[in-house]
Amino acid sequence: MPWRETVDPYRIWLSEIILQQTRVAQGLPYYLSFVEAYPTVFDLANAQQEEVLKLWQGLGYYSRARNLHETAQFVANELQGVFPSSYKELLKLKGVGDYTASAIASICYGEVVPVVDGNVYRVLSRYFNIDTPINSTKGIKKFKELASTLIDTKNPANYNQAIMEFGALQCKPQSPYCIICPLNEGCEALKNGTVTSLPVKLKKVKVKNRYFNYLIFNIDGNKTVIQQRTGKGIWQNLYEFPVIESSAKIDIDGITGDQGFMDLMNGMDYEISLYQEEYVIHKLSHQHLYTRFYIVEIQKNPLISEEQKVIHVSTIAQYPVPILLGKFIDRFY
DNA sequence: AATACGGGGAG
DNA sequence: CTCCCAGTATT
Numbered sequence: 001m002p003w004r005e006t007v008d009p010y011r012i013w014l015s016e017i018i019l020q021q022t023r024v025a026q027g028l029p030y031y032l033s034f035v036e037a038y039p040t041v042f043d044l045a046n047a048q049q050e051e052v053l054k055l056w057q058g059l060g061y062y063s064r065a066r067n068l069h070e071t072a073q074f075v076a077n078e079l080q081g082v083f084p085s086s087y088k089e090l091l092k093l094k095g096v097g098d099y100t101a102s103a104i105a106s107i108c109y110g111e112v113v114p115v116v117d118g119n120v121y122r123v124l125s126r127y128f129n130i131d132t133p134i135n136s137t138k139g140i141k142k143f144k145e146l147a148s149t150l151i152d153t154k155n156p157a158n159y160n161q162a163i164m165e166f167g168a169l170q171c172k173p174q175s176p177y178c179i180i181c182p183l184n185e186g187c188e189a190l191k192n193g194t195v196t197s198l199p200v201k202l203k204k205v206k207v208k209n210r211y212f213n214y215l216i217f218n219i220d221g222n223k224t225v226i227q228q229r230t231g232k233g234i235w236q237n238l239y240e241f242p243v244i245e246s247s248a249k250i251d252i253d254g255i256t257g258d259q260g261f262m263d264l265m266n267g268m269d270y271e272i273s274l275y276q277e278e279y280v281i282h283k284l285s286h287q288h289l290y291t292r293f294y295i296v297e298i299q300k301n302p303l304i305s306e307e308q309k310v311i312h313v314s315t316i317a318q319y320p321v322p323i324l325l326g327k328f329i330d331r332f333y
Numbered sequence: 334a335a336t337a338c339g340g341g342g343a344g
Numbered sequence: 345c346t347c348c349c350a351g352t353a354t355t
Contacts (some may be wrong), residue, residue, distance in 0.1 A: 019349090063337095
């Protein structure tokens with residue numbers, strides 16, 4: 001991995017943010033494009049947030065990108081481009097939690113602080129046969145303390161990366177091949193037959209259904225309308241087409257009768273058609289989005305609100321959008 | 334202590 | 345389908 005070839009705090013920080021809740025295979029190309037686009041923390045700090053979000057597009061958990069940018073500006077402008085040099089100080093950076101602060105401090109500065117990520121939880125819960133839920137307050141404290149007693153004080157960087165890689169490759173979630181495991185003699189879970197039931201995690205989230213009806217305006221054949229998502233919720237600061245969210249499935253009548261739609265049309269002539277009968281079901285970890293697209297043909301600009309804008313379709317690719325819309329745009333334009 | 338926050342890959 | 349990923353911030 002390229003981030004194993006450096007101890008530059010900027011690059012280690014960048015890689016760790018990208019890899020939060022993200023598989024190495026998925027994050028690697030993003031890391032490479034970020035390093036190329038922003039070789040230093042100053043380059044990242046000087047970028048527009050929209051450009052950063054565009055590079056982040058498709059990686060998910062977009063607050064990471066917003067915090068990444070904000071922290072880059074903080075380090076560049078307030079700290080003269082020099083990252084904090086201890087676990088305690090790193091922890092104060094936005095987007096840097098216990099895991100990331102430990103990773104940077106150990107890898108870059110040799111500080112003796114253990115990382116406890118999903119891999120470490122799995123390895124430790126199995127080796128010591130601990131069934132305390134890893135996402136409970138007690139579990140988080142217990143595993144961090146246990147990890148502190150195990151870390152190699154002579155080479156914390158190597159130890160931390162080694163135990164994570166051991167968890168990813170050998171002590172993996174499903175079907176770990178315990179028969180060839182170098183640690184099988186001391187593994188308490190193997191001894192007790194609890195390997196497959198560990199680690200224990202508290203209840204999973206319940207999924208909510210939402211219905212998104214996107215309006216794809218076709219103005220003069222070469223323009224459309226987009227808007228930036230603001231406020232709370234998913235996809236903050238990303239762009240999207242005007243959308244009518246409904247509490248259940250609706251069709252053309254539901255769209256044309258919608259107040260927001262009528263405000264937008266402002267009495268002008270239009271032709272509306274359903275792009276595709278079948279709903280595109282976009283699954284997030286905590287929401288299932290049932291989406292449909294309506295094509296709205298008009299000859300002049302609709303009455304757009306403050307946060308909406310009319311753009312030429314040729315420029316649509318420069319806007320950061322959720323992957324759901326990125327796929328639609330690729331098909332449609 | 335719970336919940337929100339993405340998208341994808343593996344089985 | 346389910347699980348979970350080199351987690352963090354907010355409520």
